[in-house]
Amino acid sequence: MNDFPTTDTLYHHISELVQQARQQIQRSVNTAMVHTYWHIGRLIIEHEQQGDSRAAYGRQQLEQLSIRLTGEFGKGFDARNLRNMRAFYQCFPIWNAVRPELSWTHYRVLLRVENSDARAWYMDEAAGQHWSSRALERQIGTLYYERLLSSREKDPVAAEAQEKTPPSA
Template sequence: MAQVQTYWQIGRHIVGFEQGGQARAAYGKQLLPQLAQTLTNEFGKGFDASNLRYMRLFYQAFPNCDALRHELSWTHYRLLLRVDTPKARLWYMQETAEQNWSTRVLRRQIAIKADPQTATVYPAALADHYPIQDNRRSRSS
């Protein structure tokens, strides 16, 4: 959970301080690569521009740090960022915590579109029988 909270704080910093609360920085695509270089020099691996984009999106998708679930890993949250609506994202987050879904099961449930409206969840044992469809969208800084 410490990693998740740290990444949330970095996302908060990017949005709040580096971007002045805006969805994107006014000075273009240089923000994340420059910040990535600074953080990598100071702390080591794990702070490339791509990961910083996820941290920013993470903060924007989950603006209340107290609402984060300690049962979920950073990989769980990265998968949850693929879910389009906040309501569905919350449903997947709750199901993952309550059902103790691994990241593999969560990925499958999202791929086969387990239905948050009807609470239809496909058994984890069946997850291997469904192909994963990569529904990630290209996200720019």
């Protein structure tokens, strides 16, 4: 009897390992990017604005910074994204409160939620339920948090959200 796996079995084992490694790398890259963008937001707020919510020279300063960063590091550092990084730090000033399993796209969606309690709830749900950024955007768009708060019967609202939220890819 041959104890060695068939070529198909071997292929599937190797394929699974490669897929797991790629997912792990993607999670590591996302975590590093979110961490970096949070720190960039912190630097913009603390060093260039001395803690004010907006620098007196804000827009022009961010434009100049954007040009220099884009020249050195490529896309991803346009003025709008720098403003998003600044807003990210303002919304989540404590790094330990940031959920590393969420991507920068998740956080850009969360920045649009003005209510800080709702934002924190959506962040925790997105992480806990493994929502894709599209699923998160959909839940925010349908006011899932607000409907749960106002509903006397929570189960039907939660069931509807689960039914219409595909698992993340």
